[in-house]
Amino acid sequence: MLAVSVISWIYADIEIITQDPWNEVMRMVTGIVTPDFLETDNLITAIVNTIAFAILGVAFGNFLGFFLALAFHIRLVRAGCAFIRAIHELFWALVFLQVFGLSALTGILALAIPYSGIFAKVYAEILEEADTTSLKTISQSTGRISIFVFVRLPDAWIHFKTYSLYRLECGLRSSAILGFVGLPTLGFHLETAFAEGKYSEASAILIIFFLIIATIRKWSHAKLVPLYIVVSLMVIPWGLSDISITNVIRFFTEDIVPHPFRVSGPIDMITFASFFAWITTLFMDQALPGIIATIILTQIALVGAGALTLIFFPLISPKFFGFFGRTLGHIFLVITRSTPEYILALIFLLLWGPSMLPAVIALALHNGAIIGHLMGRYTESMVLRPDAPKGINLYAYDILPKIYRQFLAFLFYRWEVIMRETAILGILGITTLGFYIDSAFADLRYDRAILLIIITAILNLGIDVMSRTIRARLRLRTRVDLL
Amino acid sequence: MLRFLVGFFLIISVIHTEQVFANTFVFTAIPDEDESKLRSRFDKVATYLTNQLAIEVKYIPVKSYGAAVTAFRNNQVQLAWFGGLSGVRARALVSGSTAIAQGVEDPNFQTYFIAHSSTGLKKSSNFPIIIAGKTFTFGSKGSTSGRLMPEFYIRKHFSKSPNKVFSRVGFSGNHSRTISLVQSGAFQIGATNFQVWKKDLAAGKIDTSKVSVIWETPSYPDYNWTIRGDVDKNFGSGLIERVKTALLNLKDPDLLASFPRKGFIPASNADFRPIVTVGKQIGLIE
Numbered sequence: 004m005l006a007v008s009v010i011s012w013i014y015a016d017i018e019i020i021t022q023d024p025w026n027e028v029m030r031m032v033t034g035i036v037t038p039d040f041l042e043t044d045n046l047i048t049a050i051v052n053t054i055a056f057a058i059l060g061v062a063f064g065n066f067l068g069f070f071l072a073l074a075f076h077i078r079l080v081r082a083g084c085a086f087i088r089a090i091h092e093l094f095w096a097l098v099f100l101q102v103f104g105l106s107a108l109t110g111i112l113a114l115a116i117p118y119s120g121i122f123a124k125v126y127a128e129i130l131e132e133a134d135t136t137s138l139k140t141i142s143q144s145t146g147r148i149s150i151f152v153f154v155r156l157p158d159a160w161i162h163f164k165t166y167s168l169y170r171l172e173c174g175l176r177s178s179a180i181l182g183f184v185g186l187p188t189l190g191f192h193l194e195t196a197f198a199e200g201k202y203s204e205a206s207a208i209l210i211i212f213f214l215i216i217a218t219i220r221k222w223s224h225a226k227l228v229p230l231y232i233v234v235s236l237m238v239i240p241w242g243l244s245d246i247s248i249t250n251v252i253r254f255f256t257e258d259i260v261p262h263p264f265r266v267s268g269p270i271d272m273i274t275f276a277s278f279f280a281w282i283t284t285l286f287m288d289q290a291l292p293g294i295i296a297t298i299i300l301t302q303i304a305l306v307g308a309g310a311l312t313l314i315f316f317p318l319i320s321p322k323f324f325g326f327f328g329r330t331l332g333h334i335f336l337v338i339t340r341s342t343p344e345y346i347l348a349l350i351f352l353l354l355w356g357p358s359m360l361p362a363v364i365a366l367a368l369h370n371g372a373i374i375g376h377l378m379g380r381y382t383e384s385m386v387l388r389p390d391a392p393k394g395i396n397l398y399a400y401d402i403l404p405k406i407y408r409q410f411l412a413f414l415f416y417r418w419e420v421i422m423r424e425t426a427i428l429g430i431l432g433i434t435t436l437g438f439y440i441d442s443a444f445a446d447l448r449y450d451r452a453i454l455l456i457i458i459t460a461i462l463n464l465g466i467d468v469m470s471r472t473i474r475a476r477l478r479l480r481t482r483v484d485l486l
Numbered sequence: 487m488l489r490f491l492v493g494f495f496l497i498i499s500v501i502h503t504e505q506v507f508a509n510t511f512v513f514t515a516i517p518d519e520d521e522s523k524l525r526s527r528f529d530k531v532a533t534y535l536t537n538q539l540a541i542e543v544k545y546i547p548v549k550s551y552g553a554a555v556t557a558f559r560n561n562q563v564q565l566a567w568f569g570g571l572s573g574v575r576a577r578a579l580v581s582g583s584t585a586i587a588q589g590v591e592d593p594n595f596q597t598y599f600i601a602h603s604s605t606g607l608k609k610s611s612n613f614p615i616i617i618a619g620k621t622f623t624f625g626s627k628g629s630t631s632g633r634l635m636p637e638f639y640i641r642k643h644f645s646k647s648p649n650k651v652f653s654r655v656g657f658s659g660n661h662s663r664t665i666s667l668v669q670s671g672a673f674q675i676g677a678t679n680f681q682v683w684k685k686d687l688a689a690g691k692i693d694t695s696k697v698s699v700i701w702e703t704p705s706y707p708d709y710n711w712t713i714r715g716d717v718d719k720n721f722g723s724g725l726i727e728r729v730k731t732a733l734l735n736l737k738d739p740d741l742l743a744s745f746p747r748k749g750f751i752p753a754s755n756a757d758f759r760p761i762v763t764v765g766k767q768i769g770l771i772e
Contacts (some may be wrong), residue, residue, distance in 0.1 A: 027670065037599060044525045100553065104560045105546065168660070185549035194549075195521045204623060287588050356672040357656045432656050438644060445552045445627035447575055 011299040013018035016359045027200075027353055040211075042204040043192045051212060054179065054187040055235035056107075056175035060114025062232055065167055065214060067115065068122020071303075073151075074125035081178045088120030089463035091423050092177045093430070094456050096184050097444050102254045107239040107276040114177055117168065129162045164225060165176020172219055180343050181211060183430065187240060190343075197349050207343065216341050223404035265450070285451055290458050293429075297462065300359055300435055301422045308421065309414050311371025312378060313403070319379035322387065322402060323394075332379075339372035348428050362435075363426045366421055374413045381409055408477070415474050419467045426459050436462070511535075511543045511721055513566035515744075516554045518629065519662045519682045527744040534741055538732035541721060553630030555579065564717045565729060567745065570595075570630035570708040572772065577755060578771075582715025584642045585755050588707070588732040589681075589747030593757065595708035596680040597631045597639075599701040600664075602671050607700045613643045613736040614701050622652040623673040625664050630708050630761060632661055636677035637763050639703055662686060669697040704761055709745075710753050 040046070070305050074080045102111045145154075182190025189208055196205035224394035257265060263277040265271065317323040318332030344365045351361030382402060391401055429437020436459045443452035493550060513535070526539040526666060536542040546563065548554045551572045557563045559579045566687045577583045599614065601607040625632020631745060637648055644651045658664040661682035668676040669692065683699070686692050688689055711733055717725050734741065742749060765771035 043524075044523060055685055101556055104557055104562045105548070105553070106562075183549070185553045191547075191549065198659060199520055199522050200666065247560065266772075357654065416636065442627055447552060447555060447579075448772075 006326045011042065011302040014185070015299050015303055015363070021154055028199065030268065031202050031350070031353075032205075034205045036202045038207035038210055039203035042201065043196070043208060045187075046192065046208070046211075049182070049187060049189050049192055050237050051109075052186075052240065053175065053178045053182075054215065056110040056114065056186070056188060057171060057178040058231050058235045059107075059111045059239065060178065061111070061118060061167065061171050061174040062228070063111060063115035064118030065122055065170070067119035069163075071119060071123035071128060072126035072130065075123060080123070084120040084123045085464055085467065086120070088117045088124070088316050089419075089423070089460040089467070090117060090456060091427050092117055093180060093184060094440065094459070096181050096186065097440070097452070098456070100184065101258065101444075101449060102251050105185060107186075107241045110178070110181055110239070113181060114174055115180070118174070122166075122170070122277075125166055126159075126163060129159050129166070133158045133162075142260060143171070144276060168219070171223060172216060175212075175216055175219070176341070176343055180345060183345060192350070193346065197346065197353070198351075209346075213338065213341055217337070224390050247351055249410070254449070259453045261450045262448075265401065265451045274337075282454075285454065289439040289442075289451070290436070290455060293439045293455070294458070294462060295434070296359075296438075297422065297425050297435040297459075300362055300366070300425045300428075300433070301418070302364050303359075304370070304421050304425065305414065305418055307363055307367025308370035308374065308417065309410075311367050312374040312410065312414070314370055315375025316378035316382065317398060320382040322382050322385070323329075335359075336372045336376050336379075339368055340376060342369070344369040344424050345427060348433075352431060357382075357432055359433055362425070362433045365428070366424060369424075370421055374410070374417060377413055378410055381406060411477065412474060415470045418470045419463055422463055422466050489609050492550045509721070511539070511565070511717070511725075512546055513542050513543065513565035513567070514546050514548050514554050514557055514563045515627075516551045516572055516628075517548060518551075518569065518626070518632075518679065519685075521660065523678035528611050531741055531744060534736065534738070535729070538735070539728055541725075551626050555762045556720075558583075558712070558714070560702055561621070561716075564721070565711065565713045568710055568712050569628075570706070570710070570758055571634045571765060572628055572630075573710045573712050574758050574761050574765060574771065575628075576712055580592075580714055584711050584715065585710040585713055585753040585758060586726065587707055587711040587733040587750040588757070589680060589745060590749045591747060591753055592708045592710065592753075593650055593751075594705040595631060597677050597703040598680050598683050598699045599636065599703075600676050600678055600683070600697050601670050602668050602674050603696050603698070604671065605674050609698065609700050613639060613702075615643060617675050617700075618644065618651050619653055620674040621654040622648065623656040623658045623664055623667055623676045625661050625678060626646075626657055629661075629679075630706075631679040632664060632677055633648055634761070634764060634768070634770060635703055635706055637768055637770075641768055643756075650678065662691075665692060665697065669693060671696075676702075681704045681746055685743075696761070707757050708761075709747075710758065711750070738757075 043049070055257055071080055075084070092113050095116055099109040099112050103112075107396040133155060137158065141150065141154060179189040179193070182188040182192070183194050184444060185191065188211055193205060193208045193212075196202070196208060261278055261281060263274055263281050267274040269275075313330075315336060319329050319336060321329065324332060347365035347369060348361050350363050355361055385402070385405065387397075387401065391397055425435050426437040426440070429439070430441045432438065436455060440452055440455045440459070443449070443455060498641065502556060513532070515524075517524065524547040526544065528547070532543045532545040546557070548557060553574050554563075554566055554568065555576045558566045558568075558576045566573075566576065573585060577585070599617070601617075605620065607616065625634060640648050640651055646654050652675075654673075656667070658667050658673075661679040664676040664678045665683065665686055666674050682704070683692070687694075711729075713726055713729055715726075717729075730752070734752065738748055759767070762771060
């Protein structure tokens, strides 16, 4: 694993290119301390949209995922769920933009579809692991539906609720990110502000975003969920025109049909020959370099995230810091893990220029902060020996060996997530698969885009299977509802 | 707390319930330069058109050139301010759509190749072969002046794709960003729209001790207003002519500064044939 990363590092394109980054750093720091809340057009609408899209996307994904979870024993359902969650929200959004245009449906489906795949998997696992003792107490004549509703569901319900709340937080992040491809959420203005160097405006938008995430537990009461859904349905922009069924049909029957088939009259050997040429060129010129860059970036970022985790987790652990130190640690980790990695990468890109380095650091920081947070919490419940050493000795000889397996489990669990994020950073110009997908959409070549998205999904599935095999072999267990 | 939240969200929903734009005439513009305040800038144009046409006209902002074309194709917008390439692509996808107006400057549009001062390059009238091996940024992937034409001249002079000519190739996203990336030294060379260069220069946003123009391309046709053919049917006959007249009569310098153009003149689909030829030649149009 480490060896692969070292090799990746050699081939990676990591240099600092900007001539004068300090000037930019100074402007950023000035911007951060002087947030300007009045600069952005339609900021209130963007805030409302961000929350509404998240609520509807998560609610709809939750609903679909619940029913998919019940059918999760069917192999086809399991495979289908794995496939739809292997494709990042932003790619779903790019696809739906072609079909439904800039409408609410695009935003909701872009979140709901991948989330339903995630919900299905997690809910199925929760049901599987649920306590079965209550099953033994009921009469044998009880119907299957009654057993499910009155015996198995109540037990799992609380886990469903906890997990849904966590997903809502992810949903808010994703919803904001959808703005990067043009939906009217916070990301729309955030990307513009950063790219135009308007750091006071960017810092104001980020502050609002952090406040929404930080207060989530204050406003997300279960009782209010129906109200939230109704209000969200009322406030989201349903679009400028009706959803046109001809657009949907056209997308599937024309747009995504590979070009050689689309232009040929009768399909004959020549068509197949030119299709073969088309797909070979696409694979050699785009897919292959994209796959290589994606893997290189993923591996370096994964090891980076691991290294940063080992530095980050003591910051919030009561075994190492007092109340004051831990509070600072918490603030640092919350900011690092709530800032979308796309934004982190964009900031580093402005500072260091367009190599792979900004993406590596962004992914490592973001994921390091997430695993660091989980590991820090994990150490809270550890009981130390009365004669335990202190400081660096405690860290290296006592805590670290004890949590190392858990750490590896989390890290492997994040592997596939990091790869999915890697692809997305392509939109920023880092030549992963996402770069070629974005280019295909920019050239209105949807046939290429869809094929590249499918390749990306297969790559993710491969990593997913590999990570599960490794975790099983090392007998590492993770609580899914933590990640 | 619960009651407060209920009240608060009900109020938000009343204020923010999105009005339905049934039969509203909508236009968009490709996001080719400074993308902040897009809405404030183009809402003024929407107001002007509303007054001139006596129907409700709205502007929606889009994040990319591709999104502008898609919105036009899906009939979410009926009128768009496109670049040469995006206009050609949009008209190929929507039969019956026509280019009705262009900027005074557009029949003779140019791309400027710009360089950071550390390269030591000076302005020349010949194509600067010396840029080979340096880092280079285009504008948006779908831009005429920031992608199509510079790529055409690069391929013409090196007989190689830009990836093989330069040590690094980037896509900045828009023209003002290309200028600032070259100015900061993130890229050594860039290709930008000459109108945006002149506008940013006049606004004092360019530090000429750090970035300067090293080559100007020959002229080519670029931006245009393109309208869907079915608007006469959907919004009343004669609308296409009225939109055209309204655009040609647009004289307010404040509104024209959004484009930035001195004024608008008539255009036709045939004006953009050179773009189709070049687009096919470098494989950006099939």
